[in-house]
Amino acid sequence: MDDDEVSDYFRSNFLALQKTVTPHDMKRFLSSNNNAERIGFLLGYPLMYDLPVQIAEDGETLKNGRKALQLKDIGNRYFGRGEFLKALETYSNAVLLAPRKDLGVILANRSATLYHLEKYNYGLTDAEEALRMGYPQELLYKIQERRARCLLGLKRHDEAVLAFRSALQALDTAKLTVDKKQKLEADIRVMLAVIDKGNQLAQKTPRIPQQGKISESPKRMPKIDECNRLYPSCSKAIEIRDEGGSIGRHAVATKDIEPGEILAIEGPYCAALLPEYRLTNCYYCFTKIFVPIPTLCETCNYVAYCSISCRNKDSKTHENECMILPSLWISKTSVNCFLALKAIVQRPFDELFRLKGKLEISKGRVQISEQQPYRTDDFETIYGLVTHEDKRTSEDIFHRTYIATWLLRLLKTSRYFPESMKTPDTAKAKPSDGELYIGGLILHNLMIIQFNAHEISELAIPKGNNTLAKAKNKFIGGGLYPTISLFNHSCSPGVISNYEIANNHHWVYRYFIGTTMVVRAIRSIPSGEEVSENYGPIFATSPEAERKRKLRLQYWFDCNCEACTAHWPILEEIDPTILRFKCESGRECGNVLPIRTDTNEFMIRCSKCGKNMNIFKGLKALQDTDVIFKTASRKLEEGKHQEALKFYLEILKLLDENLALPIRDYHLCQQGVRLCMLPFGNVSYI
Ligand SMILES: [Zn+2]
Ligand SMILES: [Zn+2]
Numbered sequence: 305m306d307d308d309e310v311s312d313y314f315r316s317n318f319l320a321l322q323k324t325v326t327p328h329d330m331k332r333f334l335s336s337n338n339n340a341e342r343i344g345f346l347l348g349y350p351l352m353y354d355l356p357v358q359i360a361e362d363g364e365t366l367k368n369g370r371k372a373l374q375l376k377d378i379g380n381r382y383f384g385r386g387e388f389l390k391a392l393e394t395y396s397n398a399v400l401l402a403p404r405k406d407l408g409v410i411l412a413n414r415s416a417t418l419y420h421l422e423k424y425n426y427g428l429t430d431a432e433e434a435l436r437m438g439y440p441q442e443l444l445y446k447i448q449e450r451r452a453r454c455l456l457g458l459k460r461h462d463e464a465v466l467a468f469r470s471a472l473q474a475l476d477t478a479k480l481t482v483d484k485k486q487k488l489e490a491d492i493r494v495m496l497a498v499i500d501k502g503n504q505l506a507q508k509t510p511r512i513p514q515q516g517k518i519s520e521s522p523k524r525m526p527k528i529d530e531c532n533r534l535y536p537s538c539s540k541a542i543e544i545r546d547e548g549g550s551i552g553r554h555a556v557a558t559k560d561i562e563p564g565e566i567l568a569i570e571g572p573y574c575a576a577l578l579p580e581y582r583l584t585n586c587y588y589c590f591t592k593i594f595v596p597i598p599t600l601c602e603t604c605n606y607v608a609y610c611s612i613s614c615r616n617k618d619s620k621t622h623e624n625e626c627m628i629l630p631s632l633w634i635s636k637t638s639v640n641c642f643l644a645l646k647a648i649v650q651r652p653f654d655e656l657f658r659l660k661g662k663l664e665i666s667k668g669r670v671q672i673s674e675q676q677p678y679r680t681d682d683f684e685t686i687y688g689l690v691t692h693e694d695k696r697t698s699e700d701i702f703h704r705t706y707i708a709t710w711l712l713r714l715l716k717t718s719r720y721f722p723e724s725m726k727t728p729d730t731a732k733a734k735p736s737d738g739e740l741y742i743g744g745l746i747l748h749n750l751m752i753i754q755f756n757a758h759e760i761s762e763l764a765i766p767k768g769n770n771t772l773a774k775a776k777n778k779f780i781g782g783g784l785y786p787t788i789s790l791f792n793h794s795c796s797p798g799v800i801s802n803y804e805i806a807n808n809h810h811w812v813y814r815y816f817i818g819t820t821m822v823v824r825a826i827r828s829i830p831s832g833e834e835v836s837e838n839y840g841p842i843f844a845t846s847p848e849a850e851r852k853r854k855l856r857l858q859y860w861f862d863c864n865c866e867a868c869t870a871h872w873p874i875l876e877e878i879d880p881t882i883l884r885f886k887c888e889s890g891r892e893c894g895n896v897l898p899i900r901t902d903t904n905e906f907m908i909r910c911s912k913c914g915k916n917m918n919i920f921k922g923l924k925a926l927q928d929t930d931v932i933f934k935t936a937s938r939k940l941e942e943g944k945h946q947e948a949l950k951f952y953l954e955i956l957k958l959l960d961e962n963l964a965l966p967i968r969d970y971h972l973c974q975q976g977v978r979l980c981m982l983p984f985g986n987v988s989y990i
């Protein structure tokens with residue numbers, strides 16, 4: 305992911321601080337290679353504290369009962385006029401603002417709206433949540449009746465019966481006139497009788513299976529047939545090797561891999577949503593929100609979830625984050641800073657503090673075995689990812705320490721640290737061991753994240769479009785994927801990343817379902833070869849010198865991938881009149897035989913190993929690919945992605961069997977594969 309400069313919020317303070325540090329002190333700072341000491345050094349500078357950490361506008365980010373109830377009244381008016389979608393939106397805004405005591409009533413009203421919109425599942429969730437929030441006893445009958453009707457809509461008849469019975473019971477305590485009560489009671493009894501009759505009929509007549517509706521239901525998560533036992537996020541077709549040195553840990557194919565194969569599925573160690581998507585996407589799983597669920601806290605109004613389950617899973621982390629998110633957003637710190645903090649706050653302080661001694665010894669390079677495989681959710685695992693600390697300039701370390709120190713000060717305002725470890729936010733106070741240790745970890749995380757974080761994306765399709773012609777990939781957040789981070793870069797990779805649709809030509813392709821990354825092969829990868837992904841520049845569109853410059857600048861390495869080593873031309877410059885046949889002797893020879901497309905010679909002889917080969921069959925196969933390509937493109941245009949994909953993958957195989965890369969058609973075809981797979985991941989309609 306792109307690394308970034310300090311935002312405007314920090315610039316003048318940072319420059320002033322830089323001037324204050326005497327050369328002698330700077331030398332002292334640089335002589336330390338301990339992150340906690342570095343943080344301690346900057347915490348001692350009074351100038352550091354000129355920059356406040358709590359910078360949210362008064363009340364702007366807080367719950368507000370008065371505003372929430374005002375919105376509720378507006379929502380009621382929409383509801384009364386039958387404008388249910390407007391009512392839903394207004395109630396949803398009210399839900400996010402409401403303190404707990406007002407939430408029950410607003411949720412109840414939203415559930416009524418959802419019932420009318422026939423979104424029974426959501427309506428049921430809201431009704432049940434309203435009950436949990438403590439709904440007024442005298443109105444209980446209403447919410448129980450709504451629950452029952454939603455259950456009925458969901459064809460959960462037995463539960464609906466129970467809910468109707470609860471509604472009858474609740475009528476006893478309702479503050480209603482006798483007439484009204486009797487009328488309601490009669491209504492409910494009719495409903496019960498209808499359900500009973502329906503059940504009897506259903507027993508007599510065979511059930512017709514219900515057609516599943518395609519609605520806002522979540523995407524189906526694919527599965528890996530057989531996992532690597534040491535690295536369970538990878539398939540068995542991938543092995544992680546460690547050769548140390550500049551290569552380090554990397555992925556290798558353990559068998560011949562076909563294009564389209566799923567190679568890895570990994571959830572993030574931590575993921576951070578960009579602030580601008582916080583009301584449209586779930587703060588925990590990043591999927592599009594239809595009906596926002598508020599936080600459990602009594603404080604903030606600025607995060608929303610797609611479901612109760614996501615909210616609950618995030619509740620511990622949110623407790624620690626609740627007060628610090630607005631400062632991160634307003635100061636416009638990068639998503640990398642969010643991730644550096646997130647990696648900390650999603651683990652309790654005590655747990656991380658206990659790891660202190662262990663991390664000093666292991667440096668995060670844990671021994672793994674089948675009994676104790678590489679774990680994505682383990683802090684020690686991410687601690688061991690590459691930081692390139694030895695290659696960093698003094699400016700880089702000073703700058704990163706400055707940011708980490710500010711982040712630590714911000715974290716101190718949250719509930720993260722236990723009281724015994726908390727010290728005042730001044731240069732005079734002596735920071736506690738716990739604070740320095742966590743500050744050091746934040747600095748370490750910033751270094752890891754610079755090289756290891758991945759962008760998380762969503763495909764935005766303009767409403768009413770069946771094809772992907774106008775679709776755009778949107779960057780919605782960042783995440784840390786400890787296993788996929790071990791894959792090296794290639795300018796012609798085996799797995800693909802999500803950048804602009806127009807310039808993607810790789811070996812593997814990755815997309816996201818929520819925050820889970822799915823990695824698939826996008827070319828044939830022979831057994832024993834390295835499986836690489838792509839960090840940005842691709843040979844097809846970017847010339848070698850430019851790619852190498854970018855990679856050196858951003859990722860600090862010299863690329864030795866096959867495209868760079870063999871000086872592949874960019875796509876436009878590949879001569880379309882030459883076919884580059886592979887020698888039939890296979891990898892033992894490895895020679896490539898350039899043949900003109902208009903050749904009349906079908907027997908050719910390898911100049912290296914002397915093998916004679918008949919290329920007639922190969923030429924015929926290549927002709928076939930033209931026909932298949934046309935079919936695939938047509939299917940794609942019709943929006944039949946699964947079918948188109950099958951054809952594209954077939955072409956890749958045919959080409960791989962005969963020709964050596966780079967092949968112009970091959971990369972066009974990979975583009976097709978990518979388009980076909982895009983809708984498998986996160987999608988939003990704009
Ligand atoms: Zn969610
Ligand atoms: Zn909160």
Ligand SMILES: [Zn+2]
Pocket residue numbers: 794795796851863864865866867868869
């Ligand atoms: Zn390269």
Ligand SMILES: [Zn+2]
Pocket residue numbers: 887888889893894895910911912913914915
């Ligand atoms: Zn040969």
